[in-house]
Amino acid sequence: MLKRTFRVKAVWDDEAKVFYSESDIEGLHIEAATLDEFEEIMMDEAIDMIISNHMSAADIASRSFKDIVPAIIWQRPDVREVA
Template structure:
């Protein structure tokens, strides 16, 4: 059975002033200064990485299309509030 649900979490690194990713998608490593750029990378890369790194040729050939479509759990973090 093909894994169908993956998660991506953006974590703020206060020292480096960047968001970095925590995810179970092999090969997905994101580090950006703003959350919009982080989200753009998700939309550009996540599905391709899931297909390349989590699905075999036999999965793609033998599994009905409706069962191949992955779910990606992504929730924008709450706005970062800078300390005064």
């Protein structure tokens, strides 16, 4: 069965002063100074990484569109944790 749910979490690195990603999406590596920037990069890159690294051409060709569209669970941290 094709995996359809993926997780992305933003974690604050106090030393580097950036948010970085923890995710089960192969190839997705994000570092961003703000959560808004992190979220924008994630929305631009996550689907491409899922299609490139988690789906074969056969998966895409043999399933309906609704069966291959992944769900991404985005865990936005509480900004109070960063302060």
